[in-house]
Amino acid sequence: MQEHKYTMASECFHRGQIDRAIDLLRELLAEEPNSADCHGLLAGCLLEKKRLYAAEYELAIALNLEPQNALFYVLQARINLLRNKTKSALESCDEALQLEPEYLDAHLLKSDVYLVFNKYDEAKACIDIAANLQPGSVTVAHYYGEYFFAKGDIKTAEKYAVDSLSIDPQDEAANILMGKIKLRQGNLKEAEYHATFVIIQNPDSNSALRLFCDIKMRRNIILGGWWRFNAWMASLSNVQSSVVLISGYLVFMLAAQIFEDFEYLTVSSLISFAWIGLVIYSWVGIPMYYKRLRKELERFSFNPEF
Amino acid sequence: MDTNTLTGLKSAFQVAPSDELAKVICFALIESGEESEIALYLQQAQKTLDESESLKLAEALYQAELHETARNVLSEELLSHKILVAKCLNESGEPEQARKLYCSAIEADSSLESHALNRTFNVEVKVAQINNDDKPKLKVVEKMDLASVTDMVRYRQDTSDFSDVVGLEHIKKQISKKIIMPFQRPSLFQKFKKKVGGGVILYGPPGCGKTLLARATAGECKASFFNIEISDVLDMYIGESEQKLHTIFEKARSSTPCVLFFDEIEALAGKREHSRNSSSANVVSQFLTELDGFSQNNEGVLVLASTNVPWAVDAAFLRPGRFDRMFFVPPPDKVARKAILEHHIKGRPAESNIDFSSIASKATGYSGADLYNLVEMAADEAIDESIEAGNEVVISNQHFKNAIKEARSTTTEWLTTARNYARYANEGGRYDEVLSFLKKHGK
Ligand SMILES: Nc1ncnc2c1ncn2[C@@H]1O[C@H](COP(=O)(O)OP(=O)(O)O)[C@@H](O)[C@H]1O
Ligand SMILES: [Mg+2]
Numbered sequence: 001m002q003e004h005k006y007t008m009a010s011e012c013f014h015r016g017q018i019d020r021a022i023d024l025l026r027e028l029l030a031e032e033p034n035s036a037d038c039h040g041l042l043a044g045c046l047l048e049k050k051r052l053y054a055a056e057y058e059l060a061i062a063l064n065l066e067p068q069n070a071l072f073y074v075l076q077a078r079i080n081l082l083r084n085k086t087k088s089a090l091e092s093c094d095e096a097l098q099l100e101p102e103y104l105d106a107h108l109l110k111s112d113v114y115l116v117f118n119k120y121d122e123a124k125a126c127i128d129i130a131a132n133l134q135p136g137s138v139t140v141a142h143y144y145g146e147y148f149f150a151k152g153d154i155k156t157a158e159k160y161a162v163d164s165l166s167i168d169p170q171d172e173a174a175n176i177l178m179g180k181i182k183l184r185q186g187n188l189k190e191a192e193y194h195a196t197f198v199i200i201q202n203p204d205s206n207s208a209l210r211l212f213c214d215i216k217m218r219r220n221i222i223l224g225g226w227w228r229f230n231a232w233m234a235s236l237s238n239v240q241s242s243v244v245l246i247s248g249y250l251v252f253m254l255a256a257q258i259f260e261d262f263e264y265l266t267v268s269s270l271i272s273f274a275w276i277g278l279v280i281y282s283w284v285g286i287p288m289y290y291k292r293l294r295k296e297l298e299r300f301s302f303n304p305e306f
Numbered sequence: 307m308d309t310n311t312l313t314g315l316k317s318a319f320q321v322a323p324s325d326e327l328a329k330v331i332c333f334a335l336i337e338s339g340e341e342s343e344i345a346l347y348l349q350q351a352q353k354t355l356d357e358s359e360s361l362k363l364a365e366a367l368y369q370a371e372l373h374e375t376a377r378n379v380l381s382e383e384l385l386s387h388k389i390l391v392a393k394c395l396n397e398s399g400e401p402e403q404a405r406k407l408y409c410s411a412i413e414a415d416s417s418l419e420s421h422a423l424n425r426t427f428n429v430e431v432k433v434a435q436i437n438n439d440d441k442p443k444l445k446v447v448e449k450m451d452l453a454s455v456t457d458m459v460r461y462r463q464d465t466s467d468f469s470d471v472v473g474l475e476h477i478k479k480q481i482s483k484k485i486i487m488p489f490q491r492p493s494l495f496q497k498f499k500k501k502v503g504g505g506v507i508l509y510g511p512p513g514c515g516k517t518l519l520a521r522a523t524a525g526e527c528k529a530s531f532f533n534i535e536i537s538d539v540l541d542m543y544i545g546e547s548e549q550k551l552h553t554i555f556e557k558a559r560s561s562t563p564c565v566l567f568f569d570e571i572e573a574l575a576g577k578r579e580h581s582r583n584s585s586s587a588n589v590v591s592q593f594l595t596e597l598d599g600f601s602q603n604n605e606g607v608l609v610l611a612s613t614n615v616p617w618a619v620d621a622a623f624l625r626p627g628r629f630d631r632m633f634f635v636p637p638p639d640k641v642a643r644k645a646i647l648e649h650h651i652k653g654r655p656a657e658s659n660i661d662f663s664s665i666a667s668k669a670t671g672y673s674g675a676d677l678y679n680l681v682e683m684a685a686d687e688a689i690d691e692s693i694e695a696g697n698e699v700v701i702s703n704q705h706f707k708n709a710i711k712e713a714r715s716t717t718t719e720w721l722t723t724a725r726n727y728a729r730y731a732n733e734g735g736r737y738d739e740v741l742s743f744l745k746k747h748g749k
Contacts, residue, residue, distance in 0.1 A: 165730035169617070170723065197722060300718040300725065302670045306639050306747040 036066035070100040230289035341370035473642030510635035511720035513675025516612035530564035562606030571611035634739035656701040671715035683709035
């Protein structure tokens with residue numbers, strides 16, 4: 001029964017039904033609090049949801065229960081990288097590789113870390129190892145692409161992007177890379193195509209949404225700003241958006257108070273109105289944004305004669 | 307019937323032996339399982355037995371292993387008796403004669419043929435030549451006949467042809483040139499050393515008529531048509547799927563010329579990561595073996611398949627000699643959409659001035675199924691209105707206008723995905739047709 005539940009949770013996780021997976025794992029942990037696998041998978045789920053602190057907490061428990069699990073160290077490295085603790089991230093990768101020298105993800109993650117502080121040669125060395133471990137993999141081809149893209153060699157990056165797409169045309173990361181390359185080359189239409197292609201498949205993909213907003217920014221900086229603002233608002237959870245609204249309230253009130261003290265009454269009342277405007281916008285703006293987004297996602301359009 | 311009655315009948319027969327009574331006693335004996343006694347009454351009973359009665363009697367005798375007696379009840383001349391006579395002959399050590407009789411029976415009525423019987427009588431069925439002026443009747447078998455698994459054969463009388471498929475003229479022409487002609491002029495093709503049969507995949511967005519086209523193709527080429535339900539092959543115990551697949555192909559090979567149709571083939575021939583009910587590697591390799599026909603001759607067997615996800619089909623299936631021809635079934639264009647709408651409105655109460663052209667041009671990207679759905683929705687509206695108004699309201703322009711607001715096109719998503727495959731994974735020009743379609747009709 002327990003095992004079955006765990007399998008189900010892990011299946012949900014791989015299919016992207018993260019919330020369901022989290023629920024299942026929490027149920028499981030209530031019955032069996034000392035299962036390292038459960039804590040580890042839960043950390044993975046929380047990481048997907050970008051709840052880094054919670055993920056770190058679960059992972060610490062998992063590592064405490066089972067210190068010899070390479071997967072946990074890779075997760076730790078990923079969390080550290082997201083929190084810009086590059087040095088610790090590197091250490092976690094090495095830890096994982098010590099336990100399992102042929103761990104593909106660990107090598108690739110290491111290259112990610114190196115790329116963050118522009119150590120190109122080291123990054124390439126890691127990808128080379130990965131390429132030897134698994135020739136012909138989409139992920140490896142995509143990492144080469146990212147590497148050349150970071151180095152500024154767009155042409156070679158494009159070659160690798162095409163390579164990875166020809167292995168799996170539906171691969172998320174490969175499509176985003178291609179989109180970034182097209183954006184850099186100034187081919188906005190193509191870039192948009194790849195970004196929306198990913199969003200259609202996975203509406204929660206943050207990197208695809210970011211790319212999409214970047215493209216909009218390039219088209220029109222104000223509209224682009226609108227897209228980015230909304231994407232950011234939409235990505236907030238309920239608690240987070242309440243926090244944003246309350247802190248917004250405090251900032252506005254403070255500003256209004258200051259202007260009032262200096263006798264700029266009109267400005268102060270404008271600011272109060274702006275606050276009300278923000279509250280109303282947070283209510284009606286997001287559905288509007290989703291509606292626009294859905295329209296943008298109707299990617300393929302026929303020409304009128306068809 | 308209890309023993310008393312039987313004894314009563316027997317003594318009555320002793321007193322007054324009549325033919326009718328003999329017959330009654332014969333059937334009574336079958337019922338009580340005393341077939342061995344039948345021989346005593348048979349001679350008299352036989353005079354009154356009609357064709358089906360004697361068949362019934364003989365079958366019982368055959369079951370009781372009284373082959374000689376059974377043989378005496380039957381008549382070789384009657385078509386319905388022939389198979390059983392052949393079976394009796396086979397049992398009593400005259401296989402050669404049995405075989406001849408069986409052959410003459412299936413020649414007269416090919417529906418009597420079965421794979422099991424072919425094996426019993428050691429009969430190999432040769433590729434039949436189809437004569438153009440002597441068109442054999444189309445036989446559509448919904449499901450498969452198997453040696454071990456019975457009751458899977460169902461005959462379908464209603465058949466479709468190309469007139470049921472609206473539009474798609476280009477692909478119809480291709481199909482008749484490359485698929486139907488070889489069936490209708492086999493000798494011509496043989497002379498030029500061209501193979502008849504092979505594998506063809508129809509692919510395209512869902513609801514655009516792949517299944518429809520496949521059925522129509524079968525109707526057009528006047529061949530036996532076996533529609534294989536993939537779930538029938540797969541929902542089996544381990545190892546049975548392979549066996550089943552083999553039997554299906556054996557059956558096909560013994561009833562040439564024929565079309566084997568596998569709908570939504572990705573379930574059977576899918577790459578592991580794509581398939582929903584992951585077909586085991588064994589099934590895939592069995593399928594490949596059957597297609598190759600190394601040990602068997604696949605001449606005259608056309609394997610037709612359809613799929614919405616051609617990229618999920620294992621590349622091994624697309625090599626030469628297997629499914630080496632792929633036809634793209636595109637979404638209908640404006641003209642075709644109009645024709646499909648008109649096709650589906652036929653026979654429904656509708657105003658004569660419905661502006662199908664303008665509906666069709668608003669329905670860009672709609673598949674045939676979407677259009678069918680649109681007509682259904684308009685009909686629903688008309689029905690609702692009729693009920694409210696209390697008299698019959700026919701389908702009008704307004705109903706379509708309301709319906710199209712809620713209807714949706716389903717092909718664009720497919721085309722978006724297909725575009726990526728066509729551009730980046732177009733091995734050997736597999737998706738050239740998609741590319742040129744996108745180039746021609748995309749914005
Ligand atoms: N070209 C067409 N002409 C007439 N009807 C069509 C056509 N294409 C699709 N349809 C309608 O759509 C339905 C679904 O088509 P089908 O052949 O099952 O689609 P597919 O197999 O491609 O998914 C058909 O039953 C028919 O009613
Ligand atoms: Mg179909």
